[in-house]
Amino acid sequence: MSRKFFVGGNWKMNGSKKVADELLGNLVKGPLDPNVEVLIGVPAIYLDFVKEKAPCSIYVAAQNCYKTEKGAFTGEISPSMLKDIGIDWVILGHSERRQIFQESDTLIAEKVNHALESGLSVVACIGETLEEREAGQTEAVVAKQIKAIKDKICNWQNVVIAYEPVWAIGTGKTASPQQAQDVHKILRKWLADEVNETVAKTTRIIYGGSVTSSNCRELAKECDIDGFLVGGASLKPEFVEIVNANQ
Numbered sequence: 001m002s003r004k005f006f007v008g009g010n011w012k013m014n015g016s017k018k019v020a021d022e023l024l025g026n027l028v029k030g031p032l033d034p035n036v037e038v039l040i041g042v043p044a045i046y047l048d049f050v051k052e053k054a055p056c057s058i059y060v061a062a063q064n065c066y067k068t069e070k071g072a073f074t075g076e077i078s079p080s081m082l083k084d085i086g087i088d089w090v091i092l093g094h095s096e097r098r099q100i101f102q103e104s105d106t107l108i109a110e111k112v113n114h115a116l117e118s119g120l121s122v123v124a125c126i127g128e129t130l131e132e133r134e135a136g137q138t139e140a141v142v143a144k145q146i147k148a149i150k151d152k153i154c155n156w157q158n159v160v161i162a163y164e165p166v167w168a169i170g171t172g173k174t175a176s177p178q179q180a181q182d183v184h185k186i187l188r189k190w191l192a193d194e195v196n197e198t199v200a201k202t203t204r205i206i207y208g209g210s211v212t213s214s215n216c217r218e219l220a221k222e223c224d225i226d227g228f229l230v231g232g233a234s235l236k237p238e239f240v241e242i243v244n245a246n247q
């Protein structure tokens with residue numbers, strides 16, 4: 001069973017209407033490998049603006065949403081609101097949400113479940129800190145994070161897993177292709193053992209953490225790396241080269 005390569009650009013809290021126009025222009029100019037699914041994670045305030053302008057071949061994603069449909073949750077947005085403006089994707093559980101905003105495994109799993117039930121597709125992020133890696137806890141940490149999600153959801157069809165070691169995010173320290181492959185392989189085996197073989201074979205596991213046009217090709221050669229979640233480099237013209245890493 002082949003898995004279609006998937007590359008997401010997470011703009012994080014960056015940009016403006018002008019910058020969004022430039023980034024979209026760059027993507028439209030491409031050319032982008034037609035065998036790749038491309039997603040851009042856009043600040044909530046620009047979702048509508050970007051969705052109106054983006055070619056329909058590019059998925060536009062929110063970078064977060066809450067676990068219920070509506071109510072007294074000041075500052076939050078719900079999956080049904082995202083659907084209402086034509087957004088079909090959301091990034092959940094990013095390490096910046098986990099670390100800066102103290103989101104727990106349980107809250108993230110609840111958000112993933114509600115987003116899926118509301119008809120969104122989800123990029124679910126997991127990954128260990130440097131301290132955890134140095135303590136030899138990488139496997140246990142990612143297993144705990146993915147188990148929390150597994151315990152809440154019953155359908156993996158619309159889930160992409162992003163493995164993002166926290167020590168590699170925004171630091172310029174990319175995991176080596178072997179380091180990333182090792183964890184992706186562990187995750188795929190975990191899915192085979194704890195969910196089923198089909199989910200293990202079909203679920204995209206993408207890598208994030210200082211991916212650039214210089215390192216993407218080597219990473220893309222690894223058999224369990226099905227794409228990337230890109231931060232900093234998604235704000236630059238080189239994002240096109242990362243999308244085209246397999247060409």
Ligand SMILES: O=C[C@H](O)COP(=O)(O)O
Pocket residue numbers: 010094164168169170171172208209210211229230231232233
């Ligand atoms: O969501 C993307 C990741 O946090 C990676 O960010 P980065 O490419 O700037 O390291």
